[in-house]
Amino acid sequence: MKLATLRTGGDATTAALGFGADAFLPLPYPSVGALLADPAWRAVVEAAAAAATGPAGSLADAATIEARNAEFAPLVPNAGKVICCGLNYGDHIQEMGRNLPDYPTLFAKHADTLTGAHDTIEVRGSVKVDWEAELAVVVGSPLFRADEDQARQAIAGYTVANDLSMRDWQNRTLQWFQGKAFDATTPVGPVLVTADDVSGDFEVRGYVNGELVQSGNTGTLVFGPARLLSYISQFTKLRPGDLVLTGTPGGVGMGMTPPRFLQDGDVLTTEIAGIGRLENTIRIHTNDDAAAPRPVVATTTTKE
Amino acid sequence: MKLATLRTGGDATTAALGFGADAFLPLPYPSVGALLADPAWRAVVEAAAAAATGPAGSLADAATIEARNAEFAPLVPNAGKVICCGLNYGDHIQEMGRNLPDYPTLFAKHADTLTGAHDTIEVRGSVKVDWEAELAVVVGSPLFRADEDQARQAIAGYTVANDLSMRDWQNRTLQWFQGKAFDATTPVGPVLVTADDVSGDFEVRGYVNGELVQSGNTGTLVFGPARLLSYISQFTKLRPGDLVLTGTPGGVGMGMTPPRFLQDGDVLTTEIAGIGRLENTIRIHTNDDAAAPRPVVATTTTKE
Numbered sequence: 205m206k207l208a209t210l211r212t213g214g215d216a217t218t219a220a221l222g223f224g225a226d227a228f229l230p231l232p233y234p235s236v237g238a239l240l241a242d243p244a245w246r247a248v249v250e251a252a253a254a255a256a257t258g259p260a261g262s263l264a265d266a267a268t269i270e271a272r273n274a275e276f277a278p279l280v281p282n283a284g285k286v287i288c289c290g291l292n293y294g295d296h297i298q299e300m301g302r303n304l305p306d307y308p309t310l311f312a313k314h315a316d317t318l319t320g321a322h323d324t325i326e327v328r329g330s331v332k333v334d335w336e337a338e339l340a341v342v343v344g345s346p347l348f349r350a351d352e353d354q355a356r357q358a359i360a361g362y363t364v365a366n367d368l369s370m371r372d373w374q375n376r377t378l379q380w381f382q383g384k385a386f387d388a389t390t391p392v393g394p395v396l397v398t399a400d401d402v403s404g405d406f407e408v409r410g411y412v413n414g415e416l417v418q419s420g421n422t423g424t425l426v427f428g429p430a431r432l433l434s435y436i437s438q439f440t441k442l443r444p445g446d447l448v449l450t451g452t453p454g455g456v457g458m459g460m461t462p463p464r465f466l467q468d469g470d471v472l473t474t475e476i477a478g479i480g481r482l483e484n485t486i487r488i489h490t491n492d493d494a495a496a497p498r499p500v501v502a503t504t505t506t507k508e
Numbered sequence: 509m510k511l512a513t514l515r516t517g518g519d520a521t522t523a524a525l526g527f528g529a530d531a532f533l534p535l536p537y538p539s540v541g542a543l544l545a546d547p548a549w550r551a552v553v554e555a556a557a558a559a560a561t562g563p564a565g566s567l568a569d570a571a572t573i574e575a576r577n578a579e580f581a582p583l584v585p586n587a588g589k590v591i592c593c594g595l596n597y598g599d600h601i602q603e604m605g606r607n608l609p610d611y612p613t614l615f616a617k618h619a620d621t622l623t624g625a626h627d628t629i630e631v632r633g634s635v636k637v638d639w640e641a642e643l644a645v646v647v648g649s650p651l652f653r654a655d656e657d658q659a660r661q662a663i664a665g666y667t668v669a670n671d672l673s674m675r676d677w678q679n680r681t682l683q684w685f686q687g688k689a690f691d692a693t694t695p696v697g698p699v700l701v702t703a704d705d706v707s708g709d710f711e712v713r714g715y716v717n718g719e720l721v722q723s724g725n726t727g728t729l730v731f732g733p734a735r736l737l738s739y740i741s742q743f744t745k746l747r748p749g750d751l752v753l754t755g756t757p758g759g760v761g762m763g764m765t766p767p768r769f770l771q772d773g774d775v776l777t778t779e780i781a782g783i784g785r786l787e788n789t790i791r792i793h794t795n796d797d798a799a800a801p802r803p804v805v806a807t808t809t810t811k812e
Contacts, residue, residue: 285618290683309681312616312689314589316744328653329742349632373743378610379594379684385616386743438633439677439690440620 205249206395207361211275211320220269221249229256229266236396237280237445240344240360245444257439276394278318279363280342285446286313286437288338288367288384292451295424299454306468308427308435311380313390318447321364321393321482325472327386328489330370333466337410337418337474338450340365342396343427347437355433358442361398362429365449365484366391366410366474371458371465391474391482392447402478408453411473413464420453509553511665512700513539515579524573525553526699531572533560540700541584541749544648544664549748556606561747580698582622583667584646589619589750590686591740592642592671596755603758609810612731612739615684617694622751625668625697629776631690634674635794640756641714641722641778644669645733646700651746658739662746665702666733668786669753670695670714670778675762675769678802695786696751696779706782712757715777716770724757 208228209217218226219239222477231252242248256268290309291297297304319325327333342361368388374383382392410418416423422428427435430467432448458465466486474482510526516534523543524532535556537543546552560572579732594613595601601608623629631637648664671694678687688694714722726732736752748750761768770776770790778786 285620287685305681307680307686309683311683311685312618314616314744316589377609377613378682379613379615381615382611382740382743383589387745436686439674439686440618441691471727 205401206399207236207239207249207397208274208393208395209237209279209281210269211277212269213345217277217281218343220274221253226271228271228274229253229268235277235281235445237282237344240342240444243342243345245500276321278315278320278391279393279396280445280447281315281318283315283318283447284443285440286315286317286449287311287447288313288449289432289451290380291429292426293420293424293453294426296454297426303424308432310436311384313384316387317385317390318392319388319390319484321391321480322484323388323391324485324487325368325389325391326487326489327370327389330372330386331488331490332371332458332463332466333486333488334369334371334457335410335412335417335466335472335474336367336369337408338365338367338449338452338458339406339408339422339429339476339479340392341433341448341450343433343442343443343448347433347442350434350437352430352434354392355437356430358433358484359399359429359442361396362402362406362476362479363393363396364474364476364480364485365447366472366482367449367452368472391484393482394480397479406476406479409475410455411475413471414473417457418453418455422450425450509702509705511540511543511553511702512578512697512699513541513581513585514573514582516573517583521581521585525557526575530575532575532578533557533572539581539585539749540646541586544646547649549648551688553740556784574596578698580625582619582624582695583697583700584749584751585619585622587619587622587751588592589744590619590621590753591615591751592753593731593736593755594684596730597724597728597757598730599680600724601730608730612736614740615688617688620691621689622693622696623694623788625695625784625786626788627692627695628791629672629693629695630695630791630793632793634676634690635769635792636675636762636767637716637790637792638673638675639713639716639721639770639776639778640671640673640760641672641725642669642753642756643710643712643733643780643783644696645737645752645754647737647746647750647752648747648748651737654738654741656734656738659741661732662737663703663733665700666706666710666780666783667697667700668778668780668784669751670775670776670786670788670806671753671756679793695788697786698784701783710780710783714759715778715779717775718777721761722757722759726754726766729754798807
């Protein structure tokens with residue numbers, strides 16, 4: 205099944221079930237995260253679908269939201285944890301002449317960084333905005349110190365994300381956080397495809413103004429979804445609605461010669477066949493007084 | 509004034525106001541974070557105190573919790589954001605022969621890492637547990653793209669934290685997150701001292717089994733509290749109850765020759781004169797099957 209968090213006027217949102225590609229059935233939960241927090245979420249969704257569909261399995265009699273009218277909120281707007289993995293595509297790592305890592309490189313974001321699948325992304329204060337197309341895993345049940353099999357069972361499903369990165373901020377220090385934590389710059393969605401509806405590996409692709417810039421297959425992930433969740437769960441509890449981004453394949457702008465970054469008005473498309481597609485227009489406010497990186501003068505003595 | 513989040517049976521907590529050092533007055537909020545989310549929190553606390561105190565200014569007639577019976581929960585158990593700054597003590601940076609940084613080194617934690625001021629800290633899966641005594645700032649009002657003066661106004665107050673770090677995990681990759689994100693290993697509290705009740709710089713000290721191992725003065729911070737909040741607010745919204753850890757002075761175990769780490773049963777004390785004192789017993793479960801770092805074998809090809 206497919207689940208989405210839709211904006212239905214104001215800030216109100218609702219989790220919904222997609223039937224084919226053309227309609228969503230509203231469910232009595234404010235978001236997919238809230239739905240997943242109900243241990244009976246699968247049964248709830250199936251019962252709602254059964255109640256809404258006629259004998260012919262159509263939604264004729266049900267109040268639905270047409271897909272073309274759907275406004276997608278960030279899939280899990282209130283995710284308690286958003287944990288990202290870097291340097292995870294084996295083929296890209298090896299083509300760079302590096303060894304495969306023994307451990308995943310992890311960093312955290314806050315839910316405020318998330319935005320909708322079709323939202324315009326407004327960037328203030330950065331002039332080196334880069335793309336990172338990624339497969340994202342949504343946690344479906346609590347997980348702590350779990351092995352890989354338990355972790356696999358706890359995966360609710362998969363979605364699409366782009367870990368937009370402000371390289372000028374990211375590279376100010378050794379820790380990437382500040383370049384990854386701009387509010388409302390990480391599109392996630394449009395839908396969650398439940399794990400039972402997909403199998404095998406995924407093709408992850410990123411496009412800028414229609415030009416393919418990134419492409420990778422999740423079969424080459426050094427740390428796959430279940431392995432990542434198991435690893436993370438060794439030190440922290442994962443809960444329904446938590447989000448794990450699995451890393452990005454080669455083809456980011458920073459790696460190009462010369463480096464290429466997003467320009468005001470560019471359209472960033474992130475696509476995973478069988479899961480979904482993000483399409484976000486980028487607005488870069490360079491006329492903003494904070495557009496250029498501003499060194500923060502030390503409060504104590506001057507530099508040696 | 510002083511505020512604390514106390515455990516009052518089960519998971520229930522309550523924000524409270526300290527009168528001197530001997531009693532807390534319960535307030536109708538589940539935590540200090542919830543209290544601070546009320547824009548009128550100062551007036552609420554003052555009214556409750558006025559109503560509870562008799563003409564002599566005593567609490568004789570009020571139902572209070574004696575300080576010696578208080579069980580401290582993590583000060584802001586549900587902090588939406590916990591953002592930490594590394595490499596921030598100028599004297600320590602310069603004694604290491606480094607230049608002062610132009611930008612703060614920032615990383616994020618989740619609220620699950622927080623624990624109470626007197627809680628026993630149970631560590632599983634790490635054998636290199638290190639200490640980082642820190643001054644922590646609690647946000648008191650929303651802050652976004654604020655200058656330093658606005659940021660100063662938004663500081664509710666200060667508390668004590670120890671950013672316990674699992675160095676064996678932290679040093680597995682370039683990103684520190686996994687060594688900083690173990691659940692319930694970052695003590696915070698016991699109280700929040702409101703900004704209007706303190707002034708000047710603070711002495712931050714860390715002790716292991718009573719032996720002084722860390723000492724620093726916040727006057728040597730490269731990025732002071734208001735500057736840090738202003739900087740962070742350039743890319744993300746800060747809200748009441750959010751927590752910013754300002755970094756640790758020299759004297760961590762990893763920097764000793766030979767390196768020294770916490771042992772099972774050690775008592776870690778973290779103290780800031782005028783603010784408060786944490787005292788946490790460390791339990792290290794080395795008999796745990798996950799005690800030794802376990803390399804995660806790559807899922808794809810073997811290493812080159």
